[in-house]
Amino acid sequence: MASQAELDYARRAAGLMPNGEVHLRDFDQGVVETLGGQVVDSNYYLLSVPGVTAPPGLPGVPINFSFPEDTDDAYVFPQIVVTRDDISPATSRIHPGAKQYRAPAPGALPVQVTWGSRTAHGFNRMQEQVAAIPYDISYTLSVLGYRRGAPARQNGNSLLEYALSRYQPYSAVEVYDSVGERRVYFATVDAASSLDEAVVVGERVIGWTIPITVEAELDLNTPLIYATVQSMKATLTQTGK
Numbered sequence: 001m002a003s004q005a006e007l008d009y010a011r012r013a014a015g016l017m018p019n020g021e022v023h024l025r026d027f028d029q030g031v032v033e034t035l036g037g038q039v040v041d042s043n044y045y046l047l048s049v050p051g052v053t054a055p056p057g058l059p060g061v062p063i064n065f066s067f068p069e070d071t072d073d074a075y076v077f078p079q080i081v082v083t084r085d086d087i088s089p090a091t092s093r094i095h096p097g098a099k100q101y102r103a104p105a106p107g108a109l110p111v112q113v114t115w116g117s118r119t120a121h122g123f124n125r126m127q128e129q130v131a132a133i134p135y136d137i138s139y140t141l142s143v144l145g146y147r148r149g150a151p152a153r154q155n156g157n158s159l160l161e162y163a164l165s166r167y168q169p170y171s172a173v174e175v176y177d178s179v180g181e182r183r184v185y186f187a188t189v190d191a192a193s194s195l196d197e198a199v200v201v202g203e204r205v206i207g208w209t210i211p212i213t214v215e216a217e218l219d220l221n222t223p224l225i226y227a228t229v230q231s232m233k234a235t236l237t238q239t240g241k
Helices: 004-013 024-034 150-166 232-238
Strands: 038-040 043-046 061-066 079-089 099-104 110-115 118-123 125-130 133-144 170-176 182-189 207-218 224-227
Touching (some): 024 079, 024 133, 024 170, 024 207, 118 125
Parallel strands (some): 061 079
Antiparallel strands (some): 038 043, 079 133, 099 125, 110 118, 125 224, 133 207, 182 207
C-alpha cells in the first residue's frame, strides 16, 4: 500500500493539490550543493577533494557565495567563489495559460450540486496557481589557488578538474522546492577561462572561471482563490435562463 507521502506526491504531480515553490535562493543553494558543498558550522565546504589540500584550520575547501559588487571579502586559498550574474527571461519556454495545479483552497468545505438526476461533488472554494515563469540564470564559479609553486598549481588543477567533473558541458542542477521535493533543472557550461591576478609578483592569485547557465523557473505569482458553483438553480436564475 502506498504511503501518504507517495499519495501526496502523485496528487501534486497530477496538479490536484498545491505543490512547492522555487525562488532565487533555492537555485543559489542548488548550484552550491550540486557542486558538492556540505554545511559545516553554517558554512559550505568541499570535503576530501582528491589532490587538494584544504586551507589550514578549515575542514575542507570553502565555497563562498558572492555578488558582483562584493569586492572586499577576505579570501583564503584554495577556495571556490560562486557568483550569480544575469537573470534573463526565457521567452521560448513560456506557455501562456498553463497552470501548475487546481486544488481545494485552504479551509475549503466539500459541497455537492444536483441538477435533474445528476450530482457533482466538489469544494466551495478552489485554488489555482499559474505556471512558474521560466528564466535563464547564469552563474560563475571562480576556482582560486594561490601563488605559482608546484603545490599550489596542483591544488588549483585538481580543484578545477573536480569542478569540471560536477559541471560538465551538459549538466543538471538539483533544487529542492518549498515542500522539500527534489527537482532537476538542465544546465550548460561554457569554456573555463584563466583568472590570474599579478598585483604583486610574489602574491599572485591563480585561478579559473567556469560560466554556468541554468534553465530555471521562478514562482512570481500569488495563487488565485475563488468560490465555486454551489447551487445550480441559483446560477440559472442569475443568468436569466
